[in-house]
Amino acid sequence: MSTHPAYDELCALALRIHRFEHLQALAHWDHATFMPPGGQEARAAALGEVAALLHRLRTGPELGPLLDAAAGEPLDPVQRANLRELRRAWNLSTALPEGLVQATSLATSRCEHAWRAQRPANDWAGFAVNLREVVRLVREAAQRLGDHLGKEPYEALLDRYEPGLSTARLDELFGRLRGWLPGLIQAAVARQEGEALVSPQGPFPVDAQQALSEALMRRLGFDFGRGRLDRSAHPFTGGVPEDVRLTTRFDERTLLPGLMGTIHETGHARYEQGRPVAWLGLPVSEARSMALHESQSLAFEMQLGRSRPFAEVLGPMLSAAFGPQPAFEPAALYRALTQVRPGKIRVDADEVTYPAHILLRTTLERELIAGALSVDDLPARWDAGMAELLGLSTVGDFKDGPLQDIHWSVGAFGYFPCYTLGAMYAAQWFTAAREARPRLEEEIAAGELEGLFQWLAEQIWQQGSRWETDELAIRVSGRALSDQPLRDHLERRYLGER
Amino acid sequence: MSTHPAYDELCALALRIHRFEHLQALAHWDHATFMPPGGQEARAAALGEVAALLHRLRTGPELGPLLDAAAGEPLDPVQRANLRELRRAWNLSTALPEGLVQATSLATSRCEHAWRAQRPANDWAGFAVNLREVVRLVREAAQRLGDHLGKEPYEALLDRYEPGLSTARLDELFGRLRGWLPGLIQAAVARQEGEALVSPQGPFPVDAQQALSEALMRRLGFDFGRGRLDRSAHPFTGGVPEDVRLTTRFDERTLLPGLMGTIHETGHARYEQGRPVAWLGLPVSEARSMALHESQSLAFEMQLGRSRPFAEVLGPMLSAAFGPQPAFEPAALYRALTQVRPGKIRVDADEVTYPAHILLRTTLERELIAGALSVDDLPARWDAGMAELLGLSTVGDFKDGPLQDIHWSVGAFGYFPCYTLGAMYAAQWFTAAREARPRLEEEIAAGELEGLFQWLAEQIWQQGSRWETDELAIRVSGRALSDQPLRDHLERRYLGER
Numbered sequence: 002m003s004t005h006p007a008y009d010e011l012c013a014l015a016l017r018i019h020r021f022e023h024l025q026a027l028a029h030w031d032h033a034t035f036m037p038p039g040g041q042e043a044r045a046a047a048l049g050e051v052a053a054l055l056h057r058l059r060t061g062p063e064l065g066p067l068l069d070a071a072a073g074e075p076l077d078p079v080q081r082a083n084l085r086e087l088r089r090a091w092n093l094s095t096a097l098p099e100g101l102v103q104a105t106s107l108a109t110s111r112c113e114h115a116w117r118a119q120r121p122a123n124d125w126a127g128f129a130v131n132l133r134e135v136v137r138l139v140r141e142a143a144q145r146l147g148d149h150l151g152k153e154p155y156e157a158l159l160d161r162y163e164p165g166l167s168t169a170r171l172d173e174l175f176g177r178l179r180g181w182l183p184g185l186i187q188a189a190v191a192r193q194e195g196e197a198l199v200s201p202q203g204p205f206p207v208d209a210q211q212a213l214s215e216a217l218m219r220r221l222g223f224d225f226g227r228g229r230l231d232r233s234a235h236p237f238t239g240g241v242p243e244d245v246r247l248t249t250r251f252d253e254r255t256l257l258p259g260l261m262g263t264i265h266e267t268g269h270a271r272y273e274q275g276r277p278v279a280w281l282g283l284p285v286s287e288a289r290s291m292a293l294h295e296s297q298s299l300a301f302e303m304q305l306g307r308s309r310p311f312a313e314v315l316g317p318m319l320s321a322a323f324g325p326q327p328a329f330e331p332a333a334l335y336r337a338l339t340q341v342r343p344g345k346i347r348v349d350a351d352e353v354t355y356p357a358h359i360l361l362r363t364t365l366e367r368e369l370i371a372g373a374l375s376v377d378d379l380p381a382r383w384d385a386g387m388a389e390l391l392g393l394s395t396v397g398d399f400k401d402g403p404l405q406d407i408h409w410s411v412g413a414f415g416y417f418p419c420y421t422l423g424a425m426y427a428a429q430w431f432t433a434a435r436e437a438r439p440r441l442e443e444e445i446a447a448g449e450l451e452g453l454f455q456w457l458a459e460q461i462w463q464q465g466s467r468w469e470t471d472e473l474a475i476r477v478s479g480r481a482l483s484d485q486p487l488r489d490h491l492e493r494r495y496l497g498e499r
Numbered sequence: 500m501s502t503h504p505a506y507d508e509l510c511a512l513a514l515r516i517h518r519f520e521h522l523q524a525l526a527h528w529d530h531a532t533f534m535p536p537g538g539q540e541a542r543a544a545a546l547g548e549v550a551a552l553l554h555r556l557r558t559g560p561e562l563g564p565l566l567d568a569a570a571g572e573p574l575d576p577v578q579r580a581n582l583r584e585l586r587r588a589w590n591l592s593t594a595l596p597e598g599l600v601q602a603t604s605l606a607t608s609r610c611e612h613a614w615r616a617q618r619p620a621n622d623w624a625g626f627a628v629n630l631r632e633v634v635r636l637v638r639e640a641a642q643r644l645g646d647h648l649g650k651e652p653y654e655a656l657l658d659r660y661e662p663g664l665s666t667a668r669l670d671e672l673f674g675r676l677r678g679w680l681p682g683l684i685q686a687a688v689a690r691q692e693g694e695a696l697v698s699p700q701g702p703f704p705v706d707a708q709q710a711l712s713e714a715l716m717r718r719l720g721f722d723f724g725r726g727r728l729d730r731s732a733h734p735f736t737g738g739v740p741e742d743v744r745l746t747t748r749f750d751e752r753t754l755l756p757g758l759m760g761t762i763h764e765t766g767h768a769r770y771e772q773g774r775p776v777a778w779l780g781l782p783v784s785e786a787r788s789m790a791l792h793e794s795q796s797l798a799f800e801m802q803l804g805r806s807r808p809f810a811e812v813l814g815p816m817l818s819a820a821f822g823p824q825p826a827f828e829p830a831a832l833y834r835a836l837t838q839v840r841p842g843k844i845r846v847d848a849d850e851v852t853y854p855a856h857i858l859l860r861t862t863l864e865r866e867l868i869a870g871a872l873s874v875d876d877l878p879a880r881w882d883a884g885m886a887e888l889l890g891l892s893t894v895g896d897f898k899d900g901p902l903q904d905i906h907w908s909v910g911a912f913g914y915f916p917c918y919t920l921g922a923m924y925a926a927q928w929f930t931a932a933r934e935a936r937p938r939l940e941e942e943i944a945a946g947e948l949e950g951l952f953q954w955l956a957e958q959i960w961q962q963g964s965r966w967e968t969d970e971l972a973i974r975v976s977g978r979a980l981s982d983q984p985l986r987d988h989l990e991r992r993y994l995g996e997r
Contacts, residue, residue, distance in 0.1 A: 016544075017548060020541075020544050020545040020547075020548035020549075021545070021548060021549070023541055023542070023544075023545035024522040024523075024525075024526055024545050024549060025522075027522075027525060027526055027529060028522055028525055031525060031529065035727060036742060037723060037724055037725055037726060037727060037742055038724055039722070039724045039725030039726075039741055039742060040725065040739070040741050040742030042741065043518075043521055043739055043741035043742060043779075044521070044742070046514075046518050046521075047518040047519070047521035047522050049518075050515060050518035050519060051518075051519070051522060054552075224537070225535060226535055226536055226537045227535055227537030227538065228535060228537075229533060229535060241538075241541055243537055243538050243540065243541035244534060244535055244537060244538030244541060244542070281541075
């Protein structure tokens with residue numbers, strides 16, 4: 002006889018949910034990779050059915066009483082953390098009435114589907130019609146979630162992606178970032194003026210790029226016994242921890258974007274593959290947050306992948322795959338991978354200007370949710386922000402302006418900050434890793450990456466959601482999140498010796 | 500307000516079931532094609548979860564009353580047929596207690612899993628231990644199903660695959676087959692003695708075989724907008740009608756087996772792609788039976804694919820793919836595709852000897868279910884049957900004897916007859932098609948296949964489960980199933996002018 006029957010029942014339900022999420026993840030992955038176009042409607046219906054089932058399982062009337070009963074049962078610390086996460090998920094699922102969830106699902110499906118054509122057509126006016134409805138519904142959801150969780154509306158949205166992050170904390174971190182970033186961008190651009198840039202000369206056949214990506218993933222410790230690499234229009238990491246499905250995209254005219262995309266997704270994938278096996282299927286095994294997830298992809302792509310020592314590993318691999326050329330010399334490769342150039346498109350941005358894109362979006366989406374900014378006024382504010390932060394005019398170019406991202410169309414307000422919080426965490430982790438492994442740079446240059454990965458695995462991957470985020474950060478790096486390590490990293494890499 | 504609310508509710512539930520079956524089919528396909536080995540356990544758990552959900556949906560206590568209520572509602576003929584199939588499925592699902600279903604699932608999983616190693620190891624004694632338990636459980640299921648359906652036990656098992664087929668009818672058809680088949684095999688072998696056989700000369704790179712298979716599938720009308728071809732260890736047709744997933748296997752040392760496998764699976768696939776769109780998701784849209792399904796794969800592979808006129812289409816395609824060689828001359832190709840050679844392995848058997856394998860298995864499995872034959876006595880009876888039917892000794896060679904098939908290990912007793920009933924149906928359909936299209940042979944030789952496919956689509960694919968099997972056969976061919984068209988076909992092809 003178990004001493005915690007209510008807790009056990011909650012875990013059994015969590016495992017059922019996990020198994021249906023497995024099927025859901027597979028169906029999403031297949032949709033993006035191999036599904037023929039004619040399967041669209043049937044797939045959407047199947048995904049809708051499993052989403053409805055999952056919603057019912059996550060909000061069943063038995064859950065509230067079970068959570069209360071489990072709280073009084075004798076649980077060990079991991080079980081206690083699991084219960085905390087079970088309650089958190091339940092709070093988020095039950096805060097919204099089903100009618101609002103369905104209306105939001107419909108409105109975002111419509112908005113995103115139309116966006117796919119409106120973006121290339123530069124059709125802001127058409128998009129705005131749908132976005133207004135999405136914003137209206139998300140504002141209502143934010144209000145209700147906030148009331149339920151005792152938070153401000155935007156803070157409640159943040160909580161879906163970054164549990165426990167307050168807007169006060171976000172203001173503090175992003176306020177400081179806004180203070181030092183513009184000067185750093187200017188200085189980095191000035192520093193690189195006249196720097197000789199040697200670009201890789203293609204074409205690079207996509208099959209060879211795929212083979213190289215797989216070889217690189219092996220170097221980065223990806224376990225192909227528990228995952229795959231395939232191709233899709235938009236790279237992502239999906240699947241389940243036991244079978245992680247990465248995708249990337251290759252363009253035979255250019256080499257580095259596909260390759261760095263693979264390294265980025267491999268960071269996400271190793272976090273997933275490294276989650277604590279003993280707790281798989283329970284919330285306590287899950288990746289801690291979206292910023293933490295981005296901290297792993299950016300640790301791989303930015304901290305490791307674009308570093309000077311890693312160019313010593315990457316250069317020879319490129320020469321072996323495509324024959325030697327000047328651009329594959331480590332020094333030249335490093336310069337190409339760390340080129341700073343302000344541009345309109347977030348996903349194409351370099352490491353230094355990327356946070357400017359996030360600052361702009363975060364400001365604007367907060368004002369949209371607060372009702373201080375209307376959808377109609379978005380483009381003008383966008384133009385002003387891009388001019389101020391990056392010195393670029395985007396007037397009239399909606400497709401490379403507020404139409405460029407999918408996030409708002411699907412209602413993912415509160416997600417954007419996670420990218421830059423992830424960059425801050427990644428810098429903070431690497432600062433700690435260098436303290437733990439004083440020879441880290443030499444190890445990387447020699448291709449000895451196992452020590453770094455083992456440190457990340459022990460410190461972060463295997464912790465799952467065992468600790469709340471601040472506590473995890475303190476355990477890993479001795480402090481809660483700060484913008485200082487990112488600033489130090491960028492100043493060292495972009496203003497120091499190149 | 501609907502005039503048939505109970506019927507509508509049944510249909511809504513059928514659609515829900517159909518959507519979960521979509522996810523189930525995708526997970527099975529992925530398991531056989533792309534899943535890395537580490538995903539095994541999580542996938543099995545996810546599939547178990549959806550199987551349990553489907554069982555609950557198919558046996559809910561509301562179904563009996565709804566079926567009774569719908570029977571009294573005003574329904575059109577298609578709805579009436581749909582209701583008939585809904586009741587049939589419900590009858591089969593509810594006849595067995597859940598404990599027996601679970602015990603059978605466990606025993607067959609264990610038996611099949613062990614079989615994968617026992618077959619190559621020729622380990623009959625090890626296999627027999629597990630098979631005894633499977634037979635015990637299937638006999639109990641057959642007894643219960645029989646009581647529930649008012650049929651003999653083996654007849655009740657048949658009903659799962661071939662609705663409405665009585666053992667008396669099976670005895671009549673297979674009794675006649677047993678009368679004429681041995682003489683025909685002897686005569687065909689004698690007829691081919693001294694016939695010059697030219698074999699294709701490899702190697703045939705598998706990528707080129709895949710490209711050729713896809714080209715052939717296009718010629719055979721497969722819609723790649725609603726399906727794919729991939730590779731797996733055991734070829735199958737899966738997925739859903741909107742997105743049919745074919746698999747085949749290629750061996751670079753040999754060309755024709757992979758190619759004919761593709762043609763065979765394309766027959767299954769076109770039946771699935773051709774099912775009535777208006778009723779998709781409802782039982783009335785489903786393929787009529789397993790024998791009917793095999794009738795389509797065998798119509799494609801045997802009636803069409805190995806015919807003399809089709810060699811005029813296939814030969815030039817092979818020459819285009821791999822360069823001309825004597826074996827690709829249509830006359831030589833036809834001889835290679837119609838070579839008769841008794842052998843131990845069912846799946847490698849030619850069109851003439853294949854039914855002998857089925858006669859043996861049908862006799863033995865009926866005796867096992869009736870309790871007239873014990874698992875321990877199976878090998879001796881197998882040897883005797885192979886000696887009698889095909890003049891081959893299989894003594895001690897269990898792996899090419901009763902260990903060769905997966906069917907019994909997974910509890911699929913009652914399935915084997917469908918292969919040869921399918922061959923009979925296929926011959927009967929082609930007899931009718933030739934009457935409807937007197938120039939059929941010339942059309943095929945000229946590569947004009949559309950008329951044939953349109954006839955099959957109208958007569959069979961688009962009928963779904965609109966008619967019970969005998970009525971469908973009479974509508975298509977003027978008579979219920981007979982062994983005579985198959986006999987005529989084989990005598991014409993193998994004893995006539997070559």
